[in-house]
Amino acid sequence: MESVQAEQRRTDIGPPQYEQFLHPVIKKNYGKWKYHEIVKPGVLVHVAENGDKLYTVRMGSPRLINVDTIRMICDLADKYCDGYLRFTSRHNVEFLLSDLSKVDPLIDAIEANGYPVGGTGKSITNIVHTQGWVHCHTPATDASGIVKAVMDELYDYFKTMTLPAKLRIALACCLNMCGAVHCSDIAILGVHRRPPKILPNLNKLCEIPTTVAACPTGAIAPVVVNGVQTVEVNEEKCMFCGNCYTMCPAMPLANSLNDGVSIWVGGKVSNARHAPMFSKLAIPYLPNNPPRWPEVVNAVKNIVEVYAKDAKKYERLGEWIERIGWPRFFDMTGIEFTKYHIDDYRFAATTFNTSTHFTL
Amino acid sequence: MANETKKSSTPLLDELEKGKWPSFVKEIKKMADKNPRAKDLLGQLELSYTDKVTHWKHGGLVGVRGYGGGVIGRYSDSPDKFPNVAHFHTMRINQPSGWFYTSKALREICDVWEQHGSGLTNMHGSTGDLVLLGTSTDNLEPIFTKLTSKGWDLGGSGSVLRTPSCCAGPARCEFACYDTLKLTYDLTQEFQDLLHRPQFPYKWKFKMSGCPNDCVASVARADMSIIGIWKDDIQVDQQAVREYAKNGVNIQSEICDLCPAKCMSWDGNDLKIVNKWCNKCMHCINALPKALRPGKERGAAILIGAKAPILQGAQMSSVLVPFMKMEPPYKELKDLVEKIWDFWGEYGKNRERIGELIQRVGMGQFLEALELDPKPQMVANPRTNPFIFYEEYFEEEGEEK
Numbered sequence: 001m002e003s004v005q006a007e008q009r010r011t012d013i014g015p016p017q018y019e020q021f022l023h024p025v026i027k028k029n030y031g032k033w034k035y036h037e038i039v040k041p042g043v044l045v046h047v048a049e050n051g052d053k054l055y056t057v058r059m060g061s062p063r064l065i066n067v068d069t070i071r072m073i074c075d076l077a078d079k080y081c082d083g084y085l086r087f088t089s090r091h092n093v094e095f096l097l098s099d100l101s102k103v104d105p106l107i108d109a110i111e112a113n114g115y116p117v118g119g120t121g122k123s124i125t126n127i128v129h130t131q132g133w134v135h136c137h138t139p140a141t142d143a144s145g146i147v148k149a150v151m152d153e154l155y156d157y158f159k160t161m162t163l164p165a166k167l168r169i170a171l172a173c174c175l176n177m178c179g180a181v182h183c184s185d186i187a188i189l190g191v192h193r194r195p196p197k198i199l200p201n202l203n204k205l206c207e208i209p210t211t212v213a214a215c216p217t218g219a220i221a222p223v224v225v226n227g228v229q230t231v232e233v234n235e236e237k238c239m240f241c242g243n244c245y246t247m248c249p250a251m252p253l254a255n256s257l258n259d260g261v262s263i264w265v266g267g268k269v270s271n272a273r274h275a276p277m278f279s280k281l282a283i284p285y286l287p288n289n290p291p292r293w294p295e296v297v298n299a300v301k302n303i304v305e306v307y308a309k310d311a312k313k314y315e316r317l318g319e320w321i322e323r324i325g326w327p328r329f330f331d332m333t334g335i336e337f338t339k340y341h342i343d344d345y346r347f348a349a350t351t352f353n354t355s356t357h358f359t360l
Numbered sequence: 361m362a363n364e365t366k367k368s369s370t371p372l373l374d375e376l377e378k379g380k381w382p383s384f385v386k387e388i389k390k391m392a393d394k395n396p397r398a399k400d401l402l403g404q405l406e407l408s409y410t411d412k413v414t415h416w417k418h419g420g421l422v423g424v425r426g427y428g429g430g431v432i433g434r435y436s437d438s439p440d441k442f443p444n445v446a447h448f449h450t451m452r453i454n455q456p457s458g459w460f461y462t463s464k465a466l467r468e469i470c471d472v473w474e475q476h477g478s479g480l481t482n483m484h485g486s487t488g489d490l491v492l493l494g495t496s497t498d499n500l501e502p503i504f505t506k507l508t509s510k511g512w513d514l515g516g517s518g519s520v521l522r523t524p525s526c527c528a529g530p531a532r533c534e535f536a537c538y539d540t541l542k543l544t545y546d547l548t549q550e551f552q553d554l555l556h557r558p559q560f561p562y563k564w565k566f567k568m569s570g571c572p573n574d575c576v577a578s579v580a581r582a583d584m585s586i587i588g589i590w591k592d593d594i595q596v597d598q599q600a601v602r603e604y605a606k607n608g609v610n611i612q613s614e615i616c617d618l619c620p621a622k623c624m625s626w627d628g629n630d631l632k633i634v635n636k637w638c639n640k641c642m643h644c645i646n647a648l649p650k651a652l653r654p655g656k657e658r659g660a661a662i663l664i665g666a667k668a669p670i671l672q673g674a675q676m677s678s679v680l681v682p683f684m685k686m687e688p689p690y691k692e693l694k695d696l697v698e699k700i701w702d703f704w705g706e707y708g709k710n711r712e713r714i715g716e717l718i719q720r721v722g723m724g725q726f727l728e729a730l731e732l733d734p735k736p737q738m739v740a741n742p743r744t745n746p747f748i749f750y751e752e753y754f755e756e757e758g759e760e761k
Binding site for chain 1: 375378379380388390391398408413415416417419427434448457459460461462463465469470473474483484486488493494504508511512527528531532533541545552553573576577578579614618620640641642643646647649650668669670671674
């Protein structure tokens with residue numbers, strides 16, 4: 001390996017100062033933008049108080065990209081945008097340019113490379129997601145694979161702006177929710193369904209008191225088996241949070257027969273019209289069916305299509321459900337309502353209906 | 361038979377090369393042709409697709425010298441089959457404010473990563489970092505030295521200040537009520553030590569959103585959500601409202617009727633707003649950006665305590681300071697943050713997020729510790745529960761205890 005000793009080792013420098021990465025038109029008009037418009041799907045124009053214009057071309061990305069793809073993106077940025085670009089909080093790439101005449105050639109070049117332009121306004125943009133089997137030690141499902149299969153099916157919604165409002169999908173591959181999916185229009189959430197196994201070397205790998213304390217329902221108790229300290233799990237109390245495994249590697253709960261996916265709906269983070277909302281359970285379990293998870297894809301597509309047809313302009317999925325009521329949501333989507341839909345954890349009672357406001 | 365010799369070793373993943381959305385499998389495969397780590401990642405992933413479980417072992421502590429975060433240790437459970445991903449650690453690189461880059465800066469990162477890692481990345485991770493996906497322990501120091509020489513540093517992981525992130529802010533948004541990029545950079549620099557060396561009970565996330573649209577989902581994801589807001593009147597250009605109406609926007613049904621505060625009326629000529637009723641939801645401004653703008657007296661609301669479900673249930677952030685001016689050097693904000701960290705450090709249990717600690721000790725106690733006045737903006741409604749912990753009572757004069 002080559003020597004890097006000669007180079008100076010620096011620490012605690014923090015990220016580069018952002019101003020060096022700002023397009024000249026941005027620098028000139030920083031904090032002086034007047035308004036923006038969506039020129040067409042995937043293209044924004046921001047107009048400054050002095051009339052300057054900045055165009056943004058938004059490109060969909062699988063998030064997991066290799067260095068050659070990043071270089072391809074850089075080549076496009078060099079050719080059309082003087083090298084300036086940004087990424088969005090939903091993994092899209094945004095090319096930033098001031099010359100309108102370069103917008104369409106840029107779009108053609110992006111699409112010629114196999115990447116879509118869209119994801120603006122009343123569309124379905126990229127799915128925020130986690131690592132899954134690609135790089136995580138606690139997943140109940142894969143992330144990138146489901147995202148790919150779902151976005152293939154919803155592709156036209158990325159390229160157009162035909163929905164009543166924007167629709168945000170997120171995926172987390174277990175309840176740790178690195179993707180914080182719990183406030184999404186549609187959340188795809190990996191779930192474990194079988195209590196953890198106890199490996200015979202638990203006493204060597206784990207601290208027993210912290211393992212016992214890790215369980216939020218008190219399902220784990222210390223025991224001695226054949227003279228060896230270990231733990232036992234009261235399976236009826238297990239709600240499959242996985243916190244024991246996080247604290248103790250000898251309690252794995254990943255299971256190929258039982259792991260799968262749940263679907264949640266109606267969350268949002270923006271304050272527009274309705275205050276932010278949590279996503280609520282629509283489907284408690286769908287099987288892991290790689291490589292293309294057809295049950296999950298169909299479930300998501302069904303919810304999107306029923307919503308798209310019935311919601312009013314500007315109504316987010318959660319606002320639509322609030323208006324029509326949950327009985328009609330389950331009716332219209334054909335999703336079965338089960339006892340799993342009724343909460344039984346800490347905040348359960350706050351989710352019960354204490355009125356006669358419902359449809360029959 | 362010729363067909364059999366051509367048989368793919370990744371028949372399941374090959375299915376994910378089909379379809380119109382760009383394929384992560386293609387991304388891995390393109391690297392696999394020239395990078396043994398990417399090749400073995402592909403092989404191990406195919407095994408996961410066959411077995412329907414992960415093949416990464418539990419955790420593992422690795423890092424660069426002097427740091428306690430920024431590298432996620434990852435080890436294969438099948439190193440004999442996939443020796444090139446026996447170690448496959450992730451490095452989190454602290455992204456620039458607002459994820460603005462130049463091609464030159466990105467190319468420099470690519471060159472280092474191609475030489476020392478899998479060549480695969482996440483642009484970006486959920487918290488905001490630029491994620492370099494997969495290298496071995498012996499490469500961590502060389503990568504770190506090379507990246508810092510180009511001006512980059514690691515992000516956070518574990519019980520540290522996680523990499524702060526923000527929306528596009530005033531760089532490219534007319535809604536920004538404060539400079540999210542500047543505040544993000546300032547906080548990140550100010551608290552570098554806390555970002556790299558675990559000193560907290562658990563993780564702490566800051567997210568900066570310039571307006572109540574909250575494009576970085578701070579209300580769902582940040583222990584402290586700093587959301588831009590204004591105090592005075594929405595700025596209205598009546599002529600531009602009329603233009604929208606002329607171009608087919610139904611001001612009554614699409615704007616006034618959807619206003620949650622019912623503070624707007626339209627007589628066909630003027631849009632009237634009773635600003636004291638406005639709850640700053642952004643709907644009218646979002647819908648009519650040419651005509652309406654946030655007011656001029658701008659700052660931010662500070663909300664506290666969001667987290668994902670582990671362990672006591674998911675929480676959104678709730679209001680702590682309804683309005684604070686947000687200008688350098690941000691002294692009022694930093695004083696508040698340090699008081700909160702002191703309280704959390706003193707009373708927080710191991711792996712207890714601030715939102716859970718507040719639930720445990722009570723918001724009232726928390727406010728007293730911070731010397732903050734209770735305000736009605738903090739609650740959706742006052743308590744309905746009559747079990748009040750009154751702290752004082754009167755005694756008869758000369759009463760014996």
